[in-house]
Amino acid sequence: MFFFVWTLFLVPGALSVGFSSNVSASCVGEDCCSDYDGIGPCVLCSMLPSEFLDCNEPTNKNNSDGIGCAKFGGQNFDEVTTTRVYCRVLEGIECYGNRSFWSLHEVPCVKYTGHYFLTTLLYSVLLGFLGVDRFCLGHTYTGIGKLVTIGGVGVWWIVDIILIITGVLMPEDGSNWERYY
Structure with a gap:
């Protein structure tokens, strides 16, 4: 046994049997x-x-x-x-x-372009009456409309929260929500 192990270290190429040279x-x-x-x-x-x-x-x-x-x-x-x-x-x-x-x-x-579902939902709940959620998603013109009407007097604000939760309101560029893991 000792001779076999010693031969593996002394004989050149003994360990490379079967491999392409x-x-x-x-x-x-x-x-x-x-x-x-x-x-x-x-x-x-x-x-x-x-x-x-x-x-x-x-x-x-x-x-x-x-x-x-x-x-x-x-x-x-x-x-x-x-x-x-x-x-x-x-x-x-x-x-x-x-x-x-x-x-x-x-x-x-x-x-993916960096849009997170949870962040957008929090924007919609907390600052949705100012249109911040629409601006973050890239819907600039509807964001301006939402800002001017103060969230459609509250109705548009509630509707947008529901649209984000159900997946109807997505980023403007067609990207998916960024993953959190």
Whole structure:
């Protein structure tokens, strides 16, 4: 037993059995594992976990390749559309195949712009008669109307609280509520 352990440290290459010897340490080119045999440590670049990828954000569907989001957002899971995005492998990660590719998994077409549900609800309850909730959501003109009429003499103020709670009144830019975790 002692001889076997001692041999692992003295014989060059004894610990690298079954691994590809032509893997470059810098991994700068398009194909880092040129002699991939399926046994070694290299995996197909498109199969890497998302932690090793730099992927673009989802875009609108007005590009020439037909990939993108037809609409962003949605209140329920079934209302949210998905799309594929273009990904690149991070520097220094060794993999086999093209280092830039369209993702295999689809990502949700949701964007966040810093609007928090609880903050907006508190604005609506405390300062809604001045239109602060409408201004924060980007509804500038209706915010001015709400400010001038002092919350529609209280009626518009109560209606906006109900609209925010039920999810009818959302940010103007079509983004979803920011998550708190």
